[in-house]
Amino acid sequence: QSALTQPASVSGSPGQSITISCTGTSSDVGTYNLVSWYQQHPGKAPKLMIYEVSKRPSGVSNRFSGSKSGNTASLTISGLQAEDEADYYCCSYAGTNSYVFGTGTRVTVL
C-alpha cells in the first residue's frame, strides 16, 4: 500500500488549464476504475470532486474533469479560478477492501 505519486505543486494563471497526475501501479490505478479526487482547503475537510475516474458529483463545477491511462490518472482544472487554490488528493481502490491516497498536490493560482 504505497501512496500514489502526485507532483508536490502545480500552478497556473486565472483562466488557464492545469493537469495533476496521479501515478499508481497495476494493483490499484491500473486495475480499478475507482479513482477519486478530493479538494482540501486549509483547515477544512476534504471534498469529493471526481469519482470513478471521470464522474462529477452533483454541485461540482464542470471545470473539473478526470481521466485515466494505464497506471496514471489525471485531474484537469480548466478556467482556473482563485477559489481553486487548494490541496488536491487522488485516491484509488487497491483491492481487498482497501484504498490508497496520493501524496497530494498544492495548486497555486498565480
Next chain:
Amino acid sequence: EVQLVESGGGLLQPGRSLRLSCAASGFTFYNSAMHWVRQPPGKGLEWVAGISWNSANIGYADSVKGRFAISRDNAKNSLYLEMNSLRTEDTAFYYCAKDSGSLVDTGSLNYWGQGTQVTVSS
C-alpha cells in the same frame, strides 16, 4: 443535511488505547459503507479503515492492521475506531467519511466530518 461528527480524540502516551466515535445524521446510515481517514499535521491524507453497511466487509491499511478495529452500530447511527498500541506516528487528525455506496469497494467518499485530533506523545 448530511452530518458526521467525530469525537473521542485526545492526548495520550504511546502504547495506550483510544476509541473514536462518529455520529451520523441526515442520511440512511445503515445503507452506507463508512471509512476512517487520517491526516498527520502538515501532511497528506491516509486511508485507515473501511466497513460495509452490514459489517461483513472490513478493510485496514497495513500501517494499522492488527492494532485498530473499525465497527459500527446501525441502531445508533454510529461509527467507531478502536485504536490500540498507539504509536507516535498515529498522531493525526482523524476524519469519518461516508461512502457513496453500501460496500467498501465503491470508490468514493462523498461526505466527510470535521475530524478529531489524536496526539500520541510521551
